[in-house]
Amino acid sequence: MVDHTKKKRLNLPFVGIATFGKYEYQPDWSAIDADVAIVGAPFDFGTQFRAGARFGPRSIREASTLFSFGLGGAYEPEDDELYLGEGTRIVDIGDADIIHTDTEQSHDCIEEAVRTIRAAGAIPVVLGGDHSVNIPCVRAFDDHGPIHILQIDAHLDFVDERHGVRNGHGNAMRRAAEQDNVTGLSQFGIRNVSSTAKDGYDAAREMGSDILSVRQIRALGLDAVVERIPEDVDIYLTIDIDGFDPSIAPGTGTPSHGGFLYYEVLELIAAVAKRQRIVGIDLVEVAPDYDHGNITSILAAQLLLNILGRMLHHRP
Numbered sequence: 001m002v003d004h005t006k007k008k009r010l011n012l013p014f015v016g017i018a019t020f021g022k023y024e025y026q027p028d029w030s031a032i033d034a035d036v037a038i039v040g041a042p043f044d045f046g047t048q049f050r051a052g053a054r055f056g057p058r059s060i061r062e063a064s065t066l067f068s069f070g071l072g073g074a075y076e077p078e079d080d081e082l083y084l085g086e087g088t089r090i091v092d093i094g095d096a097d098i099i100h101t102d103t104e105q106s107h108d109c110i111e112e113a114v115r116t117i118r119a120a121g122a123i124p125v126v127l128g129g130d131h132s133v134n135i136p137c138v139r140a141f142d143d144h145g146p147i148h149i150l151q152i153d154a155h156l157d158f159v160d161e162r163h164g165v166r167n168g169h170g171n172a173m174r175r176a177a178e179q180d181n182v183t184g185l186s187q188f189g190i191r192n193v194s195s196t197a198k199d200g201y202d203a204a205r206e207m208g209s210d211i212l213s214v215r216q217i218r219a220l221g222l223d224a225v226v227e228r229i230p231e232d233v234d235i236y237l238t239i240d241i242d243g244f245d246p247s248i249a250p251g252t253g254t255p256s257h258g259g260f261l262y263y264e265v266l267e268l269i270a271a272v273a274k275r276q277r278i279v280g281i282d283l284v285e286v287a288p289d290y291d292h293g294n295i296t297s298i299l300a301a302q303l304l305l306n307i308l309g310r311m312l313h314h315r316p
């Protein structure tokens with residue numbers, strides 16, 4: 001009989017505790033020592049249609065184990081490059097605390113998590129949660145130099161207020177645009193009806209936003225689209241999973257047909273990561289209970305790991 005106590009564990013993706021990518025769990029937020037720190041923001045009281053994104057972080061973590069075969073990194077035959085190889089310093093610090101019914105306290109906890117990661121010198125990657133979690137994330141960058149927001153989304157999320165609500169998932173990009181160090185926004189994938197009315201689009205354009213639909217991006221082509229993003233500024237990336245087509249991302253609260261496919265978004269972000277610094281990321285609106293095949297969470301995990309691989313590989 002083989003003595004398994006002496007054997008190195010194979011540790012297949014379905015074995016063990018599901019941290020993000022099966023990277024180390026660091027529950028001590030005063031001891032973050034990494035290039036990238038993952039934190040969950042399981043908050044969905046900002047939704048105006050189907051809730052459920054509070055279960056996004058757990059679902060994305062579980063899906064992300066698929067990409068943790070322990071092969072010493074992710075070899076990409078198309079690029080002939082090894083991404084996330086030995087020496088990759090990614091940690092999962094768990095979740096921000098969430099206080100039921102209380103948006104302000106919950107957002108404060110998310111902001112504190114992002115500030116803590118930044119103070120440790122790591123790049124924060126936030127797993128939502130609905131898109132309102134972007135509000136405390138961008139706020140936590142208020143002492144950073146100029147940043148440009150790159151948003152992948154079906155919806156503009158540029159509502160000023162509705163019935164006094166200013167921090168729901170339809171307000172996020174408006175709050176970001178109001179912040180002093182946010183110099184502009186690229187809002188890509190925008191289509192169809194959402195909470196933002198025409199006045200919101202007018203305000204966004206006035207406040208420095210470049211709005212492109214999926215069809216406009218396809219007509220322009222990748223290079224022309226990348227050229228439209230200012231080059232001399234750090235990028236904060238916010239990815240709403242509903243920017244993708246519901247045929248590949250059904251597990252979300254407000255699906256909108258006519259969305260992006262996987263490589264359209266990965267190639268765009270990879271080109272940006274090659275050119276300039278991406279200083280923070282949130283990926284939001286994965287609501288896994290609407291998708292029993294879990295392809296939405298797998299998409300989220302695959303996209304994030306491939307973005308991180310390219311960011312760390314091309315790091316200036």
Ligand SMILES: [Mn+2]
Binds near residue numbers: 131154240285
């Ligand atoms: Mn959104």
